[in-house]
Amino acid sequence: MADGSLLIAVADAKGHGFGSALVMALTRAYVRCFAAMQLELDDILARVNQMLQKDLEHGHFVTLFLSRLDPDRRSLSYASAGHVPAFIFLDSGEVKYTLDSTGPPLGLFSGSKFSLRPAIPLDPGEIVLFLTDGVTESTTPDGHQFGSQRVLDYVQAHKQDSASNLADGLHQATRVFVLGDPQDDDITSVIIKAGR
Secondary structure (H helix, E strand, C coil), X not given: CCCCCEEEEEEEECCCCHHHXXXXXXXXXXXXXXXXXXXXXXXXXXXXXXXXXXXXCCCCCEEEEEEEEECCCCEEEEEEECCCCEEEECCXXXXXXXXCCCECCECCCCXXXXXXXXXXXXXXXXXXXXXXXXXXXXXXXXXXXXXXXXXXXXXXXXXXXXXXXXXXHHHHHHHHHXXXXXXXXXXXXXXXXXCC
């Protein structure tokens, strides 16, 4: 962004396959367009929602977690359209904040409103984790899901790893958990570690 902050988006479209991929490409284009206008996160979500409502078939939607990382102020603000929670971990590995959704998924309702959460300070050693439900909903052949608690336990146990290694390791942990079964949903995580 013009002020040196970074906009970070993690999203998930309903369904799988080529149609969902096209919806995600469209969503990405809308987010980039409205972000270039230097709008606040909640306003970006509201405008993307208006556009998707005209574009998507009935019952289709996109969840989107949108955050602004300000490296100079060492802070993170966010707004979320029906997306799974994100987490901020203390240096000790304990959860400092759970970043819940602040509005409904995109494309379902005209005039949806989204709350912008106040900036959260990031202290040295803290970890921010954004993910898609493909991580928590990775399922074994007998129907058990990886779940949020395993995600939290993994980050706590590997908090000293680099952000890249944490993301790779979390992906590997889900694959081991499902015993190598074919993946039927995206597995996406974005990890930020606050420098010391």
